[in-house]
Amino acid sequence: MRKKNFLAALAILAAIVVVACGGAEKAPTETAKAPAAAPASGTASIAGTIAYANGDPDTAISMNADPKCATLHKEPVLTEKIVTGETGGLANVFVYVKAGLPAGKYPVPETTHLLDQKGCQYRPHVSGIRTGQKLIIRNSDPTLHNVHALPKVNQEFNQGQPFENMELERTFDKAEVMVRFKCDVHPWMSSYMGVVDHPFFAVSDAAGSFKIDGLPAGEYTLEAWHEELGTTTQKVSVTEGQAASVAFSFAAGGVPSS
């Protein structure tokens, strides 16, 4: 009797070992909730203008510190901080959809974005780039520049470019409005770049106008950023196929009103 029990226990043990070693590769059959689909683009657009009331004119930079820079210009060079058109529009304002977009990732564009250093100035002075998009930084001057990016969220970098036509490639991983670029050799040089994770942004032109295309219908929060005058936001509703229009205005002294 006792022997029989012992054999039974052994048999169970053997069964355990077989099951434990053999049965581990069966696939599960359950299903779970599906993740959100990639967001759709649409046909709506937002066009707008940026007005600037009673502003001071742009001031000139002295490039005497680096004679090489000074020889690159015949006309006086302006700071580009406040650039207004004849009609009172404000240029170099970065406008982007801050909130309201459907969740999901927009594919990263294949195209590159160029930040040039020409005539000891950054070109463009204000621009936008996508997260993950390739940024090419070029030195088109026959003098030393250093590209010192000062992001708060992304990785800071500071790369010297001593030779003419040197190029540097970088990407920003996280959305950040704005990232400032400076050059420690030429303290007057600066550029601002808005890093966004969607394609809905624009920079106002000399007339102060901007346009954002390809939006799906919805209600969005639009933010306008200016390096000296601060930021201001507005809510905008757009419907498919329609162009909504928005007017931002900034006032001197940095108190924006919409």
Add this chain to the structure above:
Amino acid sequence: MATPPKKTPDRHYDFGRMNVAFAWSSLLLLVVTVWMVVADYAKPWKRLQSEFRDLERQQLVSELEAERQQLNESDIVAVEAEIAEEEAGLAGQRDALEELEDRLVGLGKKVYAADAEARTTKSKLDTARYQLDAALQHGDEGEKTEARERVDQLAAQYREDRKALEAFQEERRAVQESIDQKRAGLVEAEGKLAELRKGLDGLRLRVANLDKRLDYFLLNAPLMDFVEPPLKIEQVILSGLYQDINFTAVDRVDRCMTCHVAAGRAGFDGEDWKQPFRSHPRLDLFVSAVSPHPYTEFGCTTCHGGLDRATDFARAGHSPRDEEQKREWIEKWGWEPQKYLDDPILPAEYSEARCVQCHGDGVWTPESVALDPGRELILRTGCYKCHEIGYTAFEDLPRPGPSLEKIAAKTRPEWAAEWIRAPREFRPTTWMPHFFFQKNTTSETNLERQRAEIAAVVAYLWNVSKRPEYPPPPAGDAARGEELFQTVGCTGCHLLDATAERDDYYPEIQRLHGPNLVRTGSKVSDGWLYAWLKDPRQFAADTRMPSLRLTDREAADLVAYLMAQRDPAYEGLEMPEVDARARDELVLDYLQNNLTIEQSEARLAEMSSLERDVYLGEETIQKYGCWGCHNLAGFENAKPIGVEITEEGSKPVHQFDFGHVHDVPHTRHDWIRTKLLDPRIWDHGKEEVKSYGELLKMPHFGFSEREADAIVTAVLGFTKESVAESRRADRGPEGPKLAAGRKLVSLYNCQGCHLIEDKGRAIRSAIEDVGMLPPNLAAQGARVQADWLFEYLHDPGAVQMRPWLGVRMPTFGFSDEEINTVVSYFAARDGRETFLSPPAPPDSRNRAVGEVTFNMLQCAKCHPAGPQASAAAGVGSAELAPSLLLATSRLRHDWVPDWIKDPQSWIRGTNMPANFMRNPDGTYLSPLAGAIDAPMFSTQKQTLMRHFESEEELRDYLADADRVTVALRDHIWWNLGD
């Protein structure tokens, strides 16, 4: 009437009743046995582990589904086909390999046999040779011929044997080679398969492993669970980390992960995961195997407290966060307080306390939330002056408050009386606490007594004060003074802000190092202020206020600015009115400590009013321990008045006096926290019973809740020894150097201006432009020479290294010993020897390459490198970067090439740009190799070619960032230096 039970004649008991009794008792035994097994088996931790398994499986299933959504169906099919193909290929390869291995074994045997054969023949040959030798000497012709023939024959046979052996050996070598090849192929194929499986298949496997199938239940079944049950107690033995069990220190045996299953794994933190199934925060620092504090070495209770061995919720010593959690726990887990557990689990906010037990005095954790701020707060508030704290960090420190030895020359008695009454009313950010008019001294009599005490203290101070004369300062310009105040560096330690609260600056309290200078004009005399600014040490020898080497005019401007900071409320002050009777009673009380009642009364009658005030003042200063924080004539050698708190973190809860207060939970941290926030609370209900002198005296510091929590954390860290020497992080020669250095850094508030160990630069809230901030001292020990730093700290004004900075490095008047402490601290922190041997002289090629590349990279655009350097108008090079002419005496030659190669890796955010691109593999790409062929550098190329055999060699050299940076250093060292 029941019939009596039938009795079998030969037995004294009844079979029937016996059977019933046996039946019931065996049934009962069975039930109890089952109950026992079930109770022993169904431990709560098993339920938790099983629950977690289900939850994790669920999560994996959704991940798997998400992964599937990402891939389209054809991808999955393709990957699966590839996996199948790889697997089939692998199986074939394995077979082939096995066959080869068999052959190898066979060949091995053959080689062995052939080798033995050859050796036998060889020995026979040797014997034959000997016999031939013997025959040649002594034998006849027949023997000679025979011996010769035998030698020849054996020699031929040996040759044959060797040939056979070598053939086998060769074959074996070939087989081995193809085995190696096949094996490498196999490893590669297995790697590829693993790679393919990683995504989907890996997830699928992991899900399958968490399935609860028959084996799971069998292995966990009672009596079966001795094999390898999936549900089991997870424990680690922590040698050298002790738990006090019945007065014996024994190694901890941590079992926390039995329930906190996911603590060491990432990804269990979102909202979906509740305790005990959450990941530990900051796995990069704690618990995970790759962190500096892996679970297997440090466990959990070492830091968190609690009973290491417990697997039961209540016995583990969990401490509820609040009443609500307590109720929840009682309901869910049957929680109850553990009276006999000395160290219950610390609330999460105090966990950092335990860092001290291993990190000791030098504990300095830039990322700590509460410990470092808590220790800083102890230093600023001067806790250690009344409560002895037996850690070197809190010993032999100067008194934290200003010297009162010459107070009469600095301010007015009316101001002093008003200040003592309520320091925070005059300056809300002050560290000086409120001693008077606290909640245990509110009776009318006590109010009178306190007014008398304040007036008496002031009378004593003015009575003993020295009175140097300070002539009025030259007239200054307040506007210039304001600009200077903002730029020269005052703001590293001082605020000037009437609305600032101390808590606004938590945890970066460096800007509260010196007093907030608001209302200065209503406090001090202008003559004193001028003399003080010019040379603080002439007023107080051990002050930590440094000299900024102000010119007369600068000092006068600052005085004009600061004296304009006035508040009319503090201008026409008068001394408080004192009830003479209250004062005399106090004097009498003190006199009676040493004299009879009669003598005391006689003595009092002899004393003038001023004498009575001065006498009471001295006693009051003694009573409150004012001399703990202030240098004061007559109290140079007085002993601390408070309880020693060196082991406060281990003091048993029952030794804390909660008085008649019933709504404070009886825990160590609640007592300390309550005491800090409301120091007189334990006198509640005892005001009438205690005499005036017996009432609690600890002053009110006005701590915010965060400040109090930080101090509680630090105080809880003052525990009994509980780790072995081998587990201390501060063992070895570096530990004391770091501890001593950090102590000085705190003492002189270096971090008010500098970033040191990633902490500090508090001045940045006053200086907007990042480029104008005082230097980041990261890597200082790797960067500068010890001799240079020594000289520099002696006299920072001797050389202007960063002329563009408005902030001045002050002259602190350090002793040689202090400077040596700082110098070896920086070296120890950066893992360098304090002193460095001189560099090897360079070869001419390095100097030449260095010079050319220096010019190509345009280093002199920012660094002054010669007498003509800063000639340009506007922003000159002298305003951008330190002069390289200082390099040889200042910098460590071994550091310069590394710095040039990657400045950002040494000092984040530095203005020095990187000129070499870092590759992902850690090597650096040099732009010079490509540039040298450009037409604009043709002359440079020509110059360099004099030092190289070929263009290729030159390009190789220039492409090598290591060599180029050394060449640049050699140029700076040997060419510029000459």
